[in-house]
Amino acid sequence: MSKKFRVYEYAKSINMSSKEIITILKKLDISVNNHMSVIEDESIKKVEQFFRNIKENAAENKSNQKAQTEKAVLHHDSKTPVKQPERNEKQLPKNEKKEHVMKKTQTSENKKPNNQAKANNSNSQNNKTNDNKSSKNFKSSQNRNRSNYSKGYKNKGKNRRYQNNNVEPKEKVDNTPKKIIVRGSMTVGELSKLLHKDVSEVIKKLLFLGIMANINQEVDLDTIQLIADEYKVEVDLKLPVEEDEFEIEEMDDEKDLQERPAVVTIMGHVDHGKTTLLDAIRKTKVTEGEAGGITQHIGAYQVERNDKKVTFLDTPGHEAFTTMRARGSKITDITILVVAADDGVMPQTIEAINHAKAAEVPIIVAVNKIDKPEANPDKIKQELTEYQLVPEEWGGDTIFVNVSAKQGEGLDELLEMILLVSEVEELKANPDKRARGTVIEAELDKGRGPVARVLVQQGTLEIGNVFVAGVCFGRVRAMVNDKGRRIKVAGPSTPVELTGLTEVPQAGDPFIVFEEEKKAKAIADKRATEVRQQEMNVNNRITLDDLFKHIQEGEVKELPVIIKADVQGSAEALRGSLEKINVEGVKVKIIHTGAGAITESDVILASASNAIIIGFNVRPDQTAIATAEQEQVDVRLHRIIYNAIEEIESAMKGMLDPEFKEVVIGHAEVRNIFKNSKVGKIAGCMVTSGKMSRNADVRLIREGIVVHEGILDSLKRFKDDAKEVAQGYECGLTIENYSDLKEGDIVEAFVMETVER
Numbered sequence: 001m002s003k004k005f006r007v008y009e010y011a012k013s014i015n016m017s018s019k020e021i022i023t024i025l026k027k028l029d030i031s032v033n034n035h036m037s038v039i040e041d042e043s044i045k046k047v048e049q050f051f052r053n054i055k056e057n058a059a060e061n062k063s064n065q066k067a068q069t070e071k072a073v074l075h076h077d078s079k080t081p082v083k084q085p086e087r088n089e090k091q092l093p094k095n096e097k098k099e100h101v102m103k104k105t106q107t108s109e110n111k112k113p114n115n116q117a118k119a120n121n122s123n124s125q126n127n128k129t130n131d132n133k134s135s136k137n138f139k140s141s142q143n144r145n146r147s148n149y150s151k152g153y154k155n156k157g158k159n160r161r162y163q164n165n166n167v168e169p170k171e172k173v174d175n176t177p178k179k180i181i182v183r184g185s186m187t188v189g190e191l192s193k194l195l196h197k198d199v200s201e202v203i204k205k206l207l208f209l210g211i212m213a214n215i216n217q218e219v220d221l222d223t224i225q226l227i228a229d230e231y232k233v234e235v236d237l238k239l240p241v242e243e244d245e246f247e248i249e250e251m252d253d254e255k256d257l258q259e260r261p262a263v264v265t266i267m268g269h270v271d272h273g274k275t276t277l278l279d280a281i282r283k284t285k286v287t288e289g290e291a292g293g294i295t296q297h298i299g300a301y302q303v304e305r306n307d308k309k310v311t312f313l314d315t316p317g318h319e320a321f322t323t324m325r326a327r328g329s330k331i332t333d334i335t336i337l338v339v340a341a342d343d344g345v346m347p348q349t350i351e352a353i354n355h356a357k358a359a360e361v362p363i364i365v366a367v368n369k370i371d372k373p374e375a376n377p378d379k380i381k382q383e384l385t386e387y388q389l390v391p392e393e394w395g396g397d398t399i400f401v402n403v404s405a406k407q408g409e410g411l412d413e414l415l416e417m418i419l420l421v422s423e424v425e426e427l428k429a430n431p432d433k434r435a436r437g438t439v440i441e442a443e444l445d446k447g448r449g450p451v452a453r454v455l456v457q458q459g460t461l462e463i464g465n466v467f468v469a470g471v472c473f474g475r476v477r478a479m480v481n482d483k484g485r486r487i488k489v490a491g492p493s494t495p496v497e498l499t500g501l502t503e504v505p506q507a508g509d510p511f512i513v514f515e516e517e518k519k520a521k522a523i524a525d526k527r528a529t530e531v532r533q534q535e536m537n538v539n540n541r542i543t544l545d546d547l548f549k550h551i552q553e554g555e556v557k558e559l560p561v562i563i564k565a566d567v568q569g570s571a572e573a574l575r576g577s578l579e580k581i582n583v584e585g586v587k588v589k590i591i592h593t594g595a596g597a598i599t600e601s602d603v604i605l606a607s608a609s610n611a612i613i614i615g616f617n618v619r620p621d622q623t624a625i626a627t628a629e630q631e632q633v634d635v636r637l638h639r640i641i642y643n644a645i646e647e648i649e650s651a652m653k654g655m656l657d658p659e660f661k662e663v664v665i666g667h668a669e670v671r672n673i674f675k676n677s678k679v680g681k682i683a684g685c686m687v688t689s690g691k692m693s694r695n696a697d698v699r700l701i702r703e704g705i706v707v708h709e710g711i712l713d714s715l716k717r718f719k720d721d722a723k724e725v726a727q728g729y730e731c732g733l734t735i736e737n738y739s740d741l742k743e744g745d746i747v748e749a750f751v752m753e754t755v756e757r
């Protein structure tokens with residue numbers, strides 16, 4: 001080649017990825033920045049030589065292997081002891097060996113169950129190249145294994161371990177699949193699993209095809225086909241579904257649109273009465289028309305007034321509201337901003353206003369606690385004008401309603417106003433189409449399996465409908481409304497609890513009904529793959545080594561956190577709050593959230609990502625406890641969201657530069673004053689607590705007031721200088737630049753210590 005190439009051009013010309021070429025160039029000490037870098041003819045020659053060497057080495061190794069195998073067999077036959085490590089590997093039952101490699105794959109995906117991890121350790125005991133001493137080393141030991149693979153390939157003639165691994169056990173049962181289903185590119189690890197092959201074997205095959213790859217490297221469809229051909233496996237290519245086609249909502253004809261109930265979220269500052277208001281509305285308005293009806297928590301509830309319905313979301317606060325929004329779902333039509341009339345506009349009031357404004361949701365102000373004697377609704381109105389919420393009577397367009405959630409006052413008027421705003425907003429939906437909505441909460445129910453609480457936003461949901469919620473597929477088996485009644489259909493703005501899912505979706509996940517089960521399944525699968533890949537990328541980025549390196553270098557300061565909660569809604573609320581914490585540049589990174597007990601796989605994920613686990617109203621199971629102990633993963637259990645947030649904030653402060661705090665080490669009482677012509681006044685003291693130390697800072701306290709702060713000039717025990725004088729002993733001391741000591745004064749000695757966070 002006489003021409004200059006860019007990395008990507010050259011990579012393309014030999015059917016490899018730019019990434020692979022860059023890796024090889026770096027190995028050959030040829031510096032390149034990225035796929036656009038130009039590579040000279042000289043460098044290309046070196047790369048080509050590199051490939052030739054690999055192929056030659058591989059060929060040589062193959063013949064060496066054969067010789068070694070024969071020799072090994074001979075040795076064995078002639079009862080000559082065979083080296084222990086080789087024999088151990090060989091004596092492993094075939095399936096154990098497979099597991100051994102599989103585990104490595106799983107470790108990289110952070111899915112390694114602990115029992116397998118243990119087996120892996122024991123299998124590797126004789127293998128000095130494996131370092132599984134510390135479970136915190138999962139990632140780094142994995143990296144070492146990977147580099148050993150490549151080393152192994154280069155020096156196969158010398159490295160007995162890899163020779164041995166390559167000896168096919170004679171009794172090996174061929175469990176190669178006849179056909180594999182391929183939906184797109186995948187990693188070498190995933191391909192190996194699919195083909196029921198050891199990763200090392202697939203990496204070897206790739207090498208023969210001139211592709212340097214490690215377990216996490218992605219291989220494209222052509223390469224997958226080539227490798228599959230090598231094993232005579234048929235590839236069933238299921239090309240990705242064009243999801244957008246199905247996901248884009250059909251335009252509705254104006255004539256098909258019908259009025260729908262408003263969906264209302266209640267926001268406001270802590271203790272201003274959000275929950276009380278929600279409960280009051282529910283109690284007075286729900287049970288009224290439903291004699292004996294028992295309301296059920298399904299994430300939202302509906303009330304009726306003047307034959308019109310209003311849907312209230314059950315989770316008060318803007319965290320949940322924003323979490324939903326962040327996940328791309330807009331479910332709130334109107335925000336009720338609760339402000340306590342005896343308090344005023346507080347930080348979270350302002351936050352709530354900003355959240356509602358950002359989402360362009362109209363605000364109705366509920367001035368609460370007007371029953372209190374100190375209530376001052378006008379003060380609230382005044383304060384809110386600063387935030388462009390001006391009451392109508394003052395020339396603005398914001399609706400204010402005075403309420404007492406506690407006494408049930410003003411609720412009718414509030415509902416009236418909600419209906420008025422709904423009318424102005426012209427909230428409409430087409431009930432005659434496939435349902436779409438948003439998951440409000442979801443959890444795994446012991447008896448019923450995955451349960452999702454969904455708000456239907458468009459169309460009508462019916463029993464038997466097939467749907468996708470997030471990455472989960474389902475068929476509506478049963479639906480229950482907020483009054484605990486089984487229902488068969490649910491129209492726009494109706495909250496329902498449904499069963500029939502295969503997995504537990506996440507709060508905020510979009511929910512779409514499909515006509516065909518096949519389409520729904522394909523979309524759920526595709527989404528699941530995408531999410532898995534995203535998760536894997538995240539995990540690759542957060543390594544223990546990297547995290548510490550970045551923190552030390554001050555580049556990145558973040559605390560990875562896993563949240564498990566009793567219901568997904570709480571997990572998401574906690575996520576919202578934690579992600580908002582910003583302690584001098586350090587942020588929380590939520591790497592996983594879920595509903596249910598803390599499991600071993602959570603602990604392993606935490607270990608691999610150096611994360612802290614927060615359990616909210618959940619406990620770790622027995623295996624998780626043991627693994628957490630072994631992995632030294634910090635698991636914090638809480639029942640109050642605020643405490644969890646506070647604790648994490650403190651943990652984050654531990655990651656900041658050290659701060660100092662004062663520690664009092666002792667007190668001495670001045671009993672006599674001696675005058676010395678040379679040094680001035682000497683205080684004869686008795687150490688009453690702790691100790692006096694020559695190096696300590698001191699403050700002089702007279703009748704409870706600090707009259708001076710400074711350092712000791714001298715500390716003596718009788719006539720001798722002393723470093724320290726302990727409690728119960730007498731001492732003489734002078735304070736630097738201070739001579740106004742008096743009998744009865746207290747000398748407090750203190751030191752500044754680094755704060756242990």
Ligand SMILES: Nc1nc2c(ncn2[C@@H]2O[C@H](COP(=O)(O)OP(=O)(O)OP(=O)(O)O)[C@@H](O)[C@H]2O)c(=O)[nH]1
Pocket residue numbers: 268269270271272273274275276277316368369370371372403404405406407
């Ligand atoms: N006097 C009076 N007290 C009220 C009223 N509404 C709520 N409270 C009281 O105020 C306190 C806080 O009410 P909550 O409903 O828990 O407030 P919240 O805004 O949901 O609080 P968080 O959930 O902590 O954010 C409780 O003691 C209520 O009983 C009211 O209209 N009048």
